[in-house]
Amino acid sequence: xxxxxxxxxxxxxxxxxxxxxxxxxxxxxxxxxxxxxxxxxxxxxxxxxxxxxxxxxxxxxxxxxxxxxxxxxxxxxxxxxxxxxxxxxxxxxxxxxxxxxxxxxxxxxxxxxxxxxxxxxxxxxxxxxxxxxxxxx
Numbered sequence: 001x002x003x004x005x006x007x008x009x010x011x012x013x014x015x016x017x018x019x020x021x022x023x024x025x026x027x028x029x030x031x032x033x034x035x036x037x038x039x040x041x042x043x044x045x046x047x048x049x050x051x052x053x054x055x056x057x058x059x060x061x062x063x064x065x066x067x068x069x070x071x072x073x074x075x076x077x078x079x080x081x082x083x084x085x086x087x088x089x090x091x092x093x094x095x096x097x098x099x100x101x102x103x104x105x106x107x108x109x110x111x112x113x114x115x116x117x118x119x120x121x122x123x124x125x126x127x128x129x130x131x132x133x134x135x136x137x
Contacts, residue, residue: 001028002028002128002131003032004024004121005026006023006120007022008021008023009059012112012113018103018104018105019102019103020101021099021100021101022099022116022117022119022120023097023098024098024099024120025095025096026096026124027094028094028095031091031092031095034091035087038086038087039087042083042084042087048067054067061081062077062078094131094134098120098123100115100116100119100120102115
């Protein structure tokens with residue numbers, strides 16, 4: 001079974017933000033173990049008092065918000081983000097990144113969340129079809 005994890009950036013109701021972004025990753029269910037192992041190694045290397053509760057949000061890391069404000073991370077924030085992204089090197093087999101950037105003004109009055117979700121589900125469906133076709137050969 002393949003899993004699709006999605007996360008959003010931006011706010012639909014915030015008129016100062018022109019775009020809404022929905023992005024995610026599709027991967028085979030057993031691959032989550034390898035990805036989690038890599039990310040756990042990164043988090044454990046950071047010295048957080050409760051590493052199981054530390055979330056890797058790029059905007060918080062990059063901008064030094066909350067726990068990431070610590071001065072020892074000031075020059076390492078970009079590197080930590082890149083290390084988190086590099087965790088994908090542990091993935092094997094078929095996996096894909098998906099994303100939709102929606103200009104809220106251009107789409108109005110449609111719901112940007114619904115539109116972005118439909119777009120990504122369609123792309124995920126095409127991905128699954130291609131994976132199935134390769135396995136049938």
